[in-house]
Amino acid sequence: MIERGELGLVDRIRKRAAGWTGPQIVAGIGDDCAVFRPNAREDLVFTTDFLIEDVHFRRDTHSPEDIGHKALARGLSDIAAMGAEPRFALLSLALAPWVDDLWVDRFYTGFLRLARRWKTTLAGGDLSHTDKVACDIVACGAVPRGQALRRDSARVGDAVWVSGALGKPWRTHLRPKPRIDVGLAVRGFATAAMDLTDGLALDLHRLCQASGVSAELDRVPVVRGSTQQQALYGGEDYELLFTAPEGVAAPRGCRRIGSIGDGPVGQVSLGGAALPVRGYDHFRL
Amino acid sequence: MIERGELGLVDRIRKRAAGWTGPQIVAGIGDDCAVFRPNAREDLVFTTDFLIEDVHFRRDTHSPEDIGHKALARGLSDIAAMGAEPRFALLSLALAPWVDDLWVDRFYTGFLRLARRWKTTLAGGDLSHTDKVACDIVACGAVPRGQALRRDSARVGDAVWVSGALGKPWRTHLRPKPRIDVGLAVRGFATAAMDLTDGLALDLHRLCQASGVSAELDRVPVVRGSTQQQALYGGEDYELLFTAPEGVAAPRGCRRIGSIGDGPVGQVSLGGAALPVRGYDHFRL
Secondary structure, eight states: OOTTHHHHHHHHHHHHHTTOOOTTEEEOTTSSSEEEOOOTTEEEEEEEEEEEBTTTBOTTTSOHHHHHHHHHHHHHHHHHHTTOEEEEEEEEEEEOTTOOHHHHHHHHHHHHHHHHHTTOEEEEEEEEEOSSOEEEEEEEEEEETTOOOOSSOOOTTOEEEESSOBOOOGGGGSSOOOOHHHHHHHTTTOSEEEEOSSOHHHHHHHHHHHHTOEEEESOOOBOTTOOHHHHHHOOOOOOEEEEEOTTOOOOTTOEEEEEEESSSTTOEEETTEEOOSOSOOTTOO | OOTTHHHHHHHHHHHHHTTOOOTTEEEOTTSSSEEEOOOTTEEEEEEEEEEEBTTTBOTTTSOHHHHHHHHHHHHHHHHHHTTOEEEEEEEEEEEOTTOOHHHHHHHHHHHHHHHHHTTOEEEEEEEEEOSSOEEEEEEEEEEETTOOOOSSOOOTTOEEEESSOBOOOGGGGSSOOOOHHHHHHHTTTOSEEEEOSSOHHHHHHHHHHHHTOEEEESOOOBOTTOOHHHHHHOOOOOOEEEEEOTTOOOOTTOEEEEEEESSSTTOEEETTEEOOSOSOOTTOO
16 A cells, blocks of 8 residues: 555655766656756667566565666666666656555665666656556666667677676576676777677577677586576576677676677577577567 | 567567657667767756556557557657657557557557657667556657756746646547647746646646645636536646746647646645645555
């Protein structure tokens, strides 16, 4: 039960979020729109991502703080994949009948803690109700003009890198870390990048497809306790996948896993064998 | 049933949306983020709005085209309320088990028709699944620096205006018209503005609360066949509510309905009697 209705809830969220407002935010929570003053030397990048009960999280395994954290982390991970710095976020939140004021407060605790870590202003959003909790994050980042890391620009001969080991077990998915720092560090030399959310095999296929190239994997770094299958076809690693000219030194912790080739477009192979195009798909369950 | 999975669906949406891309969109559908190149003379405004099955629409009364239209119209109505021109939109869409490919195609027909009418590029989004269809629109508009119409700047002595008659019956809510043209026309002289979605009494209360003023209504223009009660407390009119100095001529079709006063902050009265703070509230059902 939400006490004091929608006006009371908006007011409480506004007070909680007021702690930090970025210099470019001209108007934030409470108006029809947030107002942002752009900088002409930068391109802006925008992403939106759902986080839905029983699809992306479960109320019995995820605390309200976990859910708030993850809602924002999904958006920031996309910002990282573009090599951008976060600027602001909007959050649409549809609450289920079982949600109470305490749940909402704890949700925003998790959300705002991560927002402050990355200087991301919560500048607006929408509130609604439905049967199962649904969050939709909107995140905006900024990158020097023309320097956004796209996924359609990998080149034959590039090395393929990941920012960490893959196949993370369920528990560590609760508070995924957006790899903003890696995105900023590789922006100068990476030729293409994306974040890993649906499994290495499927996501690298997408990158290759977009770039019109193929990829050959030499090895797959697997987190302790997981299998290569989980690393290839499991989802939600939130590590960065990027390509760069051979010989360039990537940041500490990143691992070289293969190279880009001129085989059949979109094909990803490991040890000479083509991998199936398989991973997390919302419409093949 | 969605054939060909998520990759096929994204590909189909990209092809449908490719007809028109605004000059400032550097990268659109298919990457981690959309990339937008801002203009230093303009502020950018951002809004996000849910449209959820059995909350904002019903499958037995709304065609897929109606739902696609309405998803975008809700976002554009907020852009209108800031006096801004639409630039681009992102759409998050969570599909229910009953949705098939034809439904999705018809949904995008309704969405893209309105997008083209207002030169709004569909630049990205997210796809997911859930029990009931949920859309979340993200809309971005641009306005000359410092000229965004806010709701916290109405002044004592201003006249109160609406862009049309209120209390629209259910059927005409199917394809609400965002009042972009009215927003652009009043930008030069309006002191405050917002769009009417939760009923005049509640929305004008919010504007007065934000501006630290009260309002006295002289009359309430009601659409033929509706009652004053529906006009005051019904939702989803999608007309603009704005304030302006007395004596300024508003655009054709707009009606003067009252004036701003220095009574109790947030109070809205009609014929001398204070109206209850009541209207559409997601958490008081």
